[in-house]
Amino acid sequence: MSHFTKQGLSPFKTKRGFLNLHYRFSFPCIFSPSKRGIDTHASRHLDQKPLISDAELRFEFAHHDPAVARVNNGSFGSCPASIIAAQQRWQLQVLRQPDDFYLNRLRPGILHTRTVIKGLINAGDVDEISIVDNATTAAAIVLQQAGWAFAEGRFNQGDAAVMFCHAYGAVKKSVEAYFSRAGGRVIEVQYPFPISSKYEIISEFQKVLEKARSDGHKVRLALIDHITSMPSVVIPVKELVEICRNEDVDQIFVDAAHAMGCTKVDMQEIGADYYTSNLHKWFFCPPSVSFLYCRKSETLPDLHHPTVSHEYGNGLPIESSWIGTRDYSAQLVVPEVVEFVSRFEGGIEGIRKRNHEKVVEMGQMLVKAWGTNLGSPPEMCSSMAMVGLPACLGISSDWDGLKLRTHLRECFVIEVHIYYREPEDGEVNPVTGYARISHQVYNTIDDYCKLRDAVNKLVNDGFTCGLLSN
């Protein structure tokens, strides 16, 4: 099946229809109410609405700067025009009569969102779902509780938290601000990058937990990314959670900022204690909204939102639903977003699969064009892929990576996140820079051709990062 058209339409569009398939998967199993027990609202709409057309899709993202090859959906996500309109309708309702809204409509609206999410992620109970601003906030909630545990003597000085060396910068700082500050020890799990298989991660993780045990360090908290940010790799969370259970880790927190809409998200499958994902990255919500799942348990401690309101003590979902006067509208459009994704073949699963296939295809195209390599095998890519940049570009620091990114934005009108990888001793002509390319429904092959050609031009011109001023 050729998905490319000369007109530069989305590779998934042919002149006839949305997908060049011989038959249609109208209702993939993820939306089967019996399998997932989800709100039938989504499946009803699958029955009724036509699939989104080319023109409609372009309209939905017409507010994106058309000059930019926007291959960085991973950083800030994207939101269709109809969802922004829905959000503004909610905002107007508030401004029209805020007292009535806050007293009578906000809580049911948030409960509706929570219920929809519960269905989407296969959680057991809506009480397990809280809505917060973003994964950064969710991390602070989990870590603040650990800080109290030290202060109140439930954790001992020196008890450990385990996290990946490639964990998100803000989460690392949060661990420092709450866990280390309170007297905890932090153990980082190193794994190689580029990476060849998930077993490299699993074995390193196992080793670290075993060593912690033999050194007599109680591991109170494991922080596991579902999809790391930089460099972006899908982590085998299910296996790692199992190892944690075998090693008697107290609390397992999965930071899945990217996961929703980007990889499979199933709370029963994964089995973590806490799990958070942003909905504004890959799930078309406006900035910003995310969920924090907390497994119902007799042994897990109470979590609290750090912004304390009169709802304090009523459970995290209720506390999070009122943290003072603010704009909650992004949290209220989740039902509209579910309708939106249902207009794509296969719903969010279909979108996810096609994004993954496309980003791998584009990644491989770039790798061939530049003579480099992918940072991980395709099965460890999500809707993002790490693509090696030519070594001659001379990316020799994080700062170089940022300068190159700026240069690509300003001179080539391309938005792409660049990762700097420190080479190992003895590496000859190492690939030290990786472009993290994303694919979302609005991307076309032209975006990646533009990136390909820009880098080729830089190479041909003898460009190096050293030439860029600070």
Add this chain to the structure above:
Amino acid sequence: MELVKPSRSLVVYSAPNLHPWTHPRATLADNSSNSKTPLLLQLQLHRRATATATNHNHNHNHNNHTAPQKPKLSSLSAADLRSEFAHHDPAVARINNGSFGSCPATIIAAQHRWHLRFIQQPDDFYFNVLQSSILRSRTLIKDLINADHVEEVSIVDNATTAAAIVFQQTAWAFAEGRFNKGDATVMLHYAYGAVKKSVQAYISRAGGRVIEVQLPFPVRSNDEIICEFRKALEQGKSDGHKVRLAVIDHITSMPSVVIPVKELVKICREEGVDRVFVDAAHAIGCTEVDMKEIGADVYTSNLHKWFFCPPSVAFLYCRKSDETLDLHHPVVSHEYGNGLAIESGWIGTRDYSAQLVVPEVLEFVNRFEGGIEGIRKRNHEKVVEMGEMLMKAWGTNLGSPPKMCSSMVMVGLPVCLGILSDSDALKLRTHLRDCFGIEVPIYYRAH
């Protein structure tokens, strides 16, 4: 002011500051329960409130504030004003600006423009636009509140967040042994519910003792408050403990009274209180806000209540001193450790647009005679006038003398309504909303 026998419950009446004003008609005595014609104040145009072009000086020179020098836009006509708030439900007598504030259409449009800029090219916005725009807002606020350094001004979501920031720091001080178990925090009995819970969640939990200043209500003068405050500080210092933190409202929420913060801060200094935190959620746009005058260590106010910003944005002022207060935003990002103002400028991906429209809001308020000061003064005069009108009509009393009112006033409700609990007050409020189309919070005053 003569106090009549206090009634059981009082209504908060806040000035609908931008409605055209009139002299109230006698029809107010008609307590018709006709739900189709809610008990609205029939208002005509009040000349003063329409910003006519006189020699008004919007530089606030008399307050030593330096507002930005900009070419003056045309004054708002009555029609302009109506259209700015045309999105308010026209069927509602909206006299509860104090709870959730209000935002003109121009500002909402400005906010949408900022929001659109972000979603158009978020990376570029994040790297090149956001921080400089937040800094611009912070700088304008610094001037408005007469702070010395822009580093003293952080922008957060609301006063509730600001309180959490201050109290979390106090909790760390207990956990890390800088404060001793039993050291006291003094706060007003009428402190805001969320702030009381926050004190419980952070300070009590960490081992601090909380002392509430009992205040009389109705209140007759500042002296009554000052006297009770002194007593509470004495209690805090008993048994060799220290008063580590005083939490003082600038304008209490329910019942709403202007607190003599300047005097109370002075007393705190005399009595060796470590830190003074003023919760001034309502203050900006509603009373005079001058950091050097007030002299607190930490001060917070919402800009979406009385300063026409969209929901939600507040500032947290933290006075520069030799002793670093080491406040941190509880949502930790990669900016951790770079100072509260910078930390607050990035707490993960979210919509910062409400924080970016402060310049547009200043332009808006400067289209009124006297700018924000003029608005504030007229709101105060009007709400007192309306409060006295209601008090006469109902045969009740105000909860405080006019000089202790801001743009809100507590007006006694007739005893015969039988408001005997907080629940009754809420039910009456709901009844007024559902059956009369009136939005007004009711306070139950327990005996």
